[in-house]
Amino acid sequence: MTLNIAIIGAGIAGITAARTLAQAGHRVHVFEKSRGAGGRMSTREGVFGTFDHGTQYFTVRDPRFSLALQTVPGTTEICRPWSANAVRVLDPLGHVFEAARNTKDAHFVAKPGMNALVRHWAKPLGTAVAYQTQVSRLERSAKGLWTVHAVNSTSGKDVTEKHAGFDRVLLAMPSVQAEQLLRNSGKATASAAWLKAMAKVEVAPCWTLMLAFPNAIQPDLHIGPQWNAARSTHHRVAWLARESSKPGRGKLERWTVQASAAWSTEHLEDAAPRVQAKLLRAFSELTGIRAEPSHAEVHRWRYAKTITPLGVSHQYNPANGLGTCGDWHLGHRVEDAFVSGLELALTVCKSAHRL
Template structure:
């Protein structure tokens, strides 16, 4: 096996971004690819033509339990990348939840809007096929940070496998983005519900660093409701969730803007139970919150772990 000089990282969510940054800092040439128009994964901010209508429609905040992510949050806070939200220990990206990932990927080669459809490995390394065109060049190593079912499908369709890769169970989530005229329908930054069909509501306009404008809510449907209605059309999902939100709040909700986003892999319910997967024989790694649990910190830790495994093998070689 030749010298390790280049790595492709598939997926520009937090775990992929952490892995990419650690590998680049070690002196490797890193290329990050993502099928989305932007970066962030579920650290997502949806913007419209009106700058005031911006919604964090994925993960709502970050919280650290361990020292590594706590130190990273402290650095980001000092540099204005994140800011505290509401209660002690909860942080949000500023001016949107994509800010931490953008910071990690600053200065790296990032190719957005590319869907990887096939992988080939030969003596010269990994080559990638995309829906747009074959990607020029070879990569000595490959890190995939997609949700686990997507990793399995990509590997199987390419005639590859990664030992230890199971299929962690995910809960989907319909996310409703609302702008309202008039005052907020509840006090405080957010609400959690135990009953179907709505699990959580956050006031995006209460977060630091956001532009002034109308009251903006992000509503996350409960997992079972989202599963039942996963293939419903967007208009019917939006109408149903607006109605249910009004019922739960005790007064009708009349939005001036309403849109929805479907997260098929919103929250891992049965994680792998280890920080990452890495096969040194293939120089193939995988990471994501599905390894350790459905938290932003779990994605951070997994991305750092797969980079460490790859670099350890590189140094040993």
């Protein structure tokens, strides 16, 4: 039986689910509120180059994820290992106090930015992906078909839309947003058990600082420390990475600094200039780089890293055709999102075969 399926969210979970279902012969329609695919595998582009201001790298532990990376045409050209000089661990003063951890897990990045992997996988879906389209409500008819209510902003102004006739609706979005959408859609949409379980998922926010030092660009020369990535115990900063050390990123000296979950939570509603100043000060303390950056900006992720996952790879209700997927079901890794989207799609396929 061929199904007409709506997928909300074009991160790696949503695109993985969409590709799997399309390859199984189902019709898919993906709704994404942003201008492109990627989710937290995002890349900020500007005159000074790119910044991976969301996901910094990914690991490959699951054999299904490894198989996809090796067999999807063109993917091996996009994904490259990143040595990162073996990730250091820093104390609040910038001193390396612990050797690299988890070195058995290779670090990989997509080039020219992290979003390249998801966008490459989304490309065969073509016009089946609607960007700048934010879903506001779901509605199920007496005949069991779903209508997606959305706001499309591609024209520069908000246009209300209704997309009807879906057999299944899969939510590939952060847990808080998925829970809110279900609540907005009425009590009959999701079970109380689902909502109760999702409410227990904890996802921490993250402030990200992006810095560029174009005056430092010289062959084989960079400023500051000799390492390219580090985890930190500084109360403000959890992670630092030299963006220009990643494959395919160019030589211009650029850094990405991600704040700790606790500090980001405490300062979640602070004004961006204040956050930028505090993180820049911490960056200087940790790296010893006192030069004034030519470019500095911050980005706030309200839902960045899963602290307490749901504990199952996905949710699916065959009675009404509603499902959820995303990294928050299993953890915070890129491959958690991949596995979640894949397993939800396979569950939908198996359910369709029984009809």
